[in-house]
Amino acid sequence: MWWFQQGMSFLPAALVIWSAAAFVFSFITAVLLRHVDPLVPYISDTGTTPPERCVFGIMLSISAFLGVMTMYVRYKQVEALNQEDERTIFKLNRLGFVLGLISCLGLCIVANFQKTTIIQAHVTGAVMTFGIGIIYLLLQTIISYKMQPLTHGIGIFWIRCVLLIWCAGSIISMFISSVTLYTTIPTIDMAKKLHWNPTDKGYTLHLVSTISEWSLAFSFLCFFLTYIRDFQKITLHAEVDLHSETLYDRLPGHTHIGEHSPLLAGSL
Template sequence: MYLGLHVLPVCLLLVSLTTFCLTYILSVTRNDVSPVLPYISDTGTTPYESCFFSFFLNLSAILALCTVYIRYRWLRLVSNEERSLRCCNIIALVLGELSALGLSLVANFQETNLEGVHMTGAAMTIGCGILYMFSQTALSYKMADTLSLSRLRLIMAVFCSLTAASFLIATITAKSLRSSTTDPLHWASTDKGYPAHVTAAVSEWLTCIVYLLFYATFVQDFKRTSVSVSLNIITMEESEGIKV
């Protein structure tokens, strides 16, 4: 049986975006968050939308792990074991796996329950994720991929770096200006720090969407890759394997 691997990054993109849309709709209809530009984590921190948030983001984390590993194996096969490429590929693998692990932490530890663990997971997801984007971009140039694809990956990596920095600065600014007595999940236009909050929320959504789209750039390479699965049964009476 042969499995086409290009479905992995596609499923990662679709599952993640569907999760964000679903939890946004649920949290807004239940009045758990403000309808205008909530943070992604805010839409998945309150039951029952938190159940969907955890389940589907864990699925996304698994898909990300698989995608990162398959990308590593693919590059290893086509790089002819050149030392510099091999080292860069291993670094990219570690960064990608750490990013996926961070996504699982974000999914399982909601910000209103264990904020420290949640924020650590978010930092791993975005921080290691952006470094993963740059490492894959470097590999694209070294592997002499099409120039347009290499440039696209570079643009996406730089864009995510800028939006992530904007998110961090704006979030700190918004929280420092806003009163600690107000509901952190419901922002109003009259709140101090609201413009910074809007900037942070837009930056967060853009960062996550572009980061997920980055994985979609692997689709063409994965279309040329498949996994062959076979099962050999050895019995006491037979010395030959029966292939199923």
């Protein structure tokens, strides 16, 4: 049995691979069509112009769906392993799941509102995705610390801690460079500027900002790779609980054909 066939480990793997493919595919397409510069453009710039804009939006929307599924399974896992444990983990787990859903909602906003159309909505979605998302990563790191060594080793905690620090450093670097860039060059419509020359004012700040954004995106995704081993021990199934032998109310004098069919009972 391959590793991705064990339990629910395919979920975080699919989330990371699909999201990374969305970034890389749109980047390659935008560069080949000369819609952006090949030297580290903003991720959102690679999904601004058709045809890559449509693919970028669809793939990120699917990534948001995979994110919700992954975070839900993680939420149920922590809940099941700590039913009789301290209330702190229970509260952190519930709060983390809510923040994770907000982060996924932000990703949907980013996917459907491009930077060159409604900049306010796009920035709001980005803040929800990475700003709220990093708090989710922080809570999961704290939960990992409290759950070791009974649930998993200390190594998982340290890996998640390093990825959290990497993610935090990237978001701080991107925030400082972006704010400085937008405040020092007020005459340029930054939202619609897709091409940069090394001689342009603020070019160095632009590079720092874009590199930080790519670093933030991949450090954020790499955090979910640490879920793979945990998810290998999880299986989900749906159980059907019938309150009646038929799907309809029994009417006097009427016989319902197939009401004892084996398809009406059992578990999935």
